[in-house]
Amino acid sequence: MRALRFRAYGGPEVLEWAQAPDPHAGPGQVRIAVRAASVNPIDWKAFAGALSGGKPMVGTGYLGYDAAGVVDEVGEGVAGFSVGDDVLGRGRNTQAEYAVLDSWAKKPSSVDWAVAAAAGVAGETAERGLRLLGVQSGDTLFVDGGAGGVGAVAVQMAVARGARVIASSSEANHDYLREIGATPVLYGDGVADRVRAAAGGQVAAVFDVAGRTPVEDLISLVPEPSQVVSIANFAAGEAGARVTGGGADSQPMRALTEVAELLAQNLLVIKVQTFPFDRAAEAYRISQAGHVRGKLVLVP
Numbered sequence: 001m002r003a004l005r006f007r008a009y010g011g012p013e014v015l016e017w018a019q020a021p022d023p024h025a026g027p028g029q030v031r032i033a034v035r036a037a038s039v040n041p042i043d044w045k046a047f048a049g050a051l052s053g054g055k056p057m058v059g060t061g062y063l064g065y066d067a068a069g070v071v072d073e074v075g076e077g078v079a080g081f082s083v084g085d086d087v088l089g090r091g092r093n094t095q096a097e098y099a100v101l102d103s104w105a106k107k108p109s110s111v112d113w114a115v116a117a118a119a120g121v122a123g124e125t126a127e128r129g130l131r132l133l134g135v136q137s138g139d140t141l142f143v144d145g146g147a148g149g150v151g152a153v154a155v156q157m158a159v160a161r162g163a164r165v166i167a168s169s170s171e172a173n174h175d176y177l178r179e180i181g182a183t184p185v186l187y188g189d190g191v192a193d194r195v196r197a198a199a200g201g202q203v204a205a206v207f208d209v210a211g212r213t214p215v216e217d218l219i220s221l222v223p224e225p226s227q228v229v230s231i232a233n234f235a236a237g238e239a240g241a242r243v244t245g246g247g248a249d250s251q252p253m254r255a256l257t258e259v260a261e262l263l264a265q266n267l268l269v270i271k272v273q274t275f276p277f278d279r280a281a282e283a284y285r286i287s288q289a290g291h292v293r294g295k296l297v298l299v300p
């Protein structure tokens with residue numbers, strides 16, 4: 001099969017759509033014929049070498065943490081899914097013709113493949129953040145970075161739960177934030193004051209998906225520091241905020257099922273821009289520039 005790979009750290013020019021070993025479903029996994037796989041910032045952090053701990057590149061690197069496709073192998077112990085099912089989910093090395101998923105949900109037939117692929121990482125991360133924050137109907141939530149992959153899903157998931165959502169973006173994305181149900185505020189200096197003005201005081205919870213605002217400013221918005229959860233500022237914990245990178249606090253099957261239901265009901269709409277796999281470098285240049293609206297998705 002072919003996969004997106006890199007054999008040296010660098011910019012998007014190191015990416016090649018080339019031969020790779022076939023993966024196979026292990027226990028508790030499924031393999032899919034990939035119809036679409038999304039771009040997440042962790043992918044370019046990987047090929048840039050930012051996750052290597054300063055060590056030189058060894059072997060070949062592959063990319064992709066989510067995808068949608070058709071099940072063609074079912075691992076031992078998997079119940080309720082069979083060859084031929086259309087699914088969306090999360091895995092490793094998904095930017096390839098075939099990929100193994102560790103967690104997944106049935107893809108609603110009304111949902112486009114690219115949208116389904118975009119829902120894996122963003123959907124699980126959004127569900128995790130809102131669950132850790134205990135966001136409920138009637139709460140006011142501030143999403144710092146509401147127009148990107150994780151942010152736009154978190155906004156809509158919170159709105160679907162009956163929360164009132166204030167979200168930050170550049171001016172260019174304010175109409176988009178209104179479209180998905182949030183009250184927009186401009187990010188950058190003074191953002192906490194703008195959130196207080198929009199909320200009429202403090203908010204119940206802050207979901208920091210961008211990691212750009214000083215954590216003290218975010219903490220000033222909530223009754224206690226632990227009501228700030230960040231997925232992108234790993235120093236935020238020192239100030240009493242909570243930081244999550246997935247793992248033990250992740251409930252991926254449950255999250256993906258919720259995301260698939262929201263997509264089917266049109267309560268979640270993910271704006272996608274698609275690129276063929278052999279033009280992945282173009283998508284990665286856009287992702288690295290840091291102003292994605294919705295998600296970038298690669299398709300065969």
Ligand SMILES: NC(=O)c1ccc[n+]([C@@H]2O[C@H](COP(=O)([O-])OP(=O)(O)OC[C@H]3O[C@@H](n4cnc5c(N)ncnc54)[C@H](OP(=O)(O)O)[C@@H]3O)[C@@H](O)[C@H]2O)c1
Nearest residue numbers: 041145147148149150169170187210212231244245291292
């Ligand atoms: N810890 C985890 O489990 C986890 C999981 C998924 C992602 N992440 C991380 O979370 C981050 C976001 O991921 P993503 O997929 O949502 O990225 P993305 O799709 O590239 O979104 C980037 C967003 O950040 C916004 N932004 C840029 N500067 C900002 C600022 N100063 N303040 C607030 N927002 C700003 C942009 O808004 P404009 O376009 O309007 O400028 C854009 O919408 C990445 O660092 C990623 O690696 C962590």
